[in-house]
Amino acid sequence: MRKSDFRAKIVCSNYAMxxxxxxxDNFVESNYSDLDEIDIAIDYCSIAIKSDxxxxxxxxxxxxxxxxxxWFIWACRDLNKAISFxxxxxxxxxxxxxxxxxxxxxxxxxxxxxxxxxxxxxxxSAWSNRGYTFIKMSLFExxxxxxxxxxxxxPNDPIALLNLNDAYYGRGHLYLKAGRNLEAINDFTSATSSxxxxxxxxxGRAAAYTNLGRVDEAKSDTAKxxxxxxxxxxSKMNSHG
Numbered sequence: 001m002r003k004s005d006f007r008a009k010i011v012c013s014n015y016a017m018x019x020x021x022x023x024x025d026n027f028v029e030s031n032y033s034d035l036d037e038i039d040i041a042i043d044y045c046s047i048a049i050k051s052d053x054x055x056x057x058x059x060x061x062x063x064x065x066x067x068x069x070x071w072f073i074w075a076c077r078d079l080n081k082a083i084s085f086x087x088x089x090x091x092x093x094x095x096x097x098x099x100x101x102x103x104x105x106x107x108x109x110x111x112x113x114x115x116x117x118x119x120x121x122x123x124x125s126a127w128s129n130r131g132y133t134f135i136k137m138s139l140f141e142x143x144x145x146x147x148x149x150x151x152x153x154x155p156n157d158p159i160a161l162l163n164l165n166d167a168y169y170g171r172g173h174l175y176l177k178a179g180r181n182l183e184a185i186n187d188f189t190s191a192t193s194s195x196x197x198x199x200x201x202x203x204g205r206a207a208a209y210t211n212l213g214r215v216d217e218a219k220s221d222t223a224k225x226x227x228x229x230x231x232x233x234x235s236k237m238n239s240h241g
Contacts, residue, residue, distance in 0.1 A: 013052035020044035020061060038065050056085035060092045067099050075099040090119040094126045101133050109133045124153045128160045135163060140170035165194035172204050181208040199229045 020041045027037035045062035048055050063078030079096040097112030113130035116123050131146030147164040151157060172187030185208045191201035206221035 009051045013048040013055050013058065016044045016048035016051060017055070017058055017061070020048065020058075024061075024065065032068075038068055041065055042069075054085050056082045056087035059085070060087055060089070060095070063092075063099070064095050067095060067102070070102075072099045072103040076103070088119070090116040090123050090126070093119070094123060094129070097126065097133075098129055101129060101136070104136075106133050106137045110137075122153060124150055124157075127153065128157070128163070131160070131167065132163045135167055135170065138170065140167050140174060143167035144171055162194060162196060165191045165197050169197045169201055169204070172201070172208075176204060176208055176211075179211070181211045184208040199225050199232065202228065 023037045023041040023044065027034055027041065030037065042062060042065050045058050045065070048058035049062070052058070059078045060082035063075045063082065066072070066075035066078060076096060076099045079092055079099065082092055083096070093112045093116035097109045097116065100106075100112060101109035110130055110133050113126045113133065116126040117130070120126075127146050127150035131143045131150060134140070134143035134146060144164065144167045147160055147167055150160045151164065154160070168187045169191040172184045172191060175181070175184035175187060185205055188201045188205035188208065191197040192205075194201075202221045202225035206218045206225065209215075209218035209221060
């Protein structure tokens with residue numbers, strides 16, 4: 001291939017990527033509702049790849065969009081292709097980890113999030129999603145520190161906070177089974193800050209208090225669990241009424 005032909009293909013590929021970015025921006029500006037825009041963005045990524053089959057950024061961006069389409073296997077294929085062409089980028093590894101996580105391939109997800117964090121130890125999404133993946137693997141003792149680091153980077157992120165309380169609740173039960181009742185109480189206490197876990201956390205803490213012979217505190221937590229369970233049931237009845 002002549003150098004001029006090669007340059008023309010590169011120019012064509014880069015132009016197609018500009019169009020892909022533009023249509024994806026339109027999708028974002030539509031509040032993620034205009035799905036036609038991401039389909040067009042995918043088409044332009046494909047044109048970019050056809051023009052330059054080694055365009056790592058085109059593979060990475062198409063892989064990112066495939067995640068939006070819930071085409072996780074295709075996303076993994078494209079993101080791995082981008083890496084094979086030398087794109088060792090924290091965002092590519094985080095996207096790849098996210099695709100593996102959603103495909104329930106947890107070990108692969110953890111590996112890719114870890115690579116992203118080796119590149120940039122302050123990547124919030126990598127910490128947050130690795131923590132969530134550890135929860136899916138029931139590795140709560142690893143999930144808690146990851147999610148705490150994530151929240152040190154973006155305090156009060158609602159998803160990370162919910163996942164941290166999930167991890168506290170899970171680790172609390174591990175401590176409870178191991179007879180580490182004081183540590184279980186601390187974790188269950190932390191989990192009560194989330195309405196999603198408040199009933200189960202009070203029940204878990206009541207069990208830990210019972211194991212320690214702290215009967216009055218156990219009764220108090222049992223009563224709290226009962227109150228919040230009834231409140232939840234009442235709320236559900238009203239929402240269906």
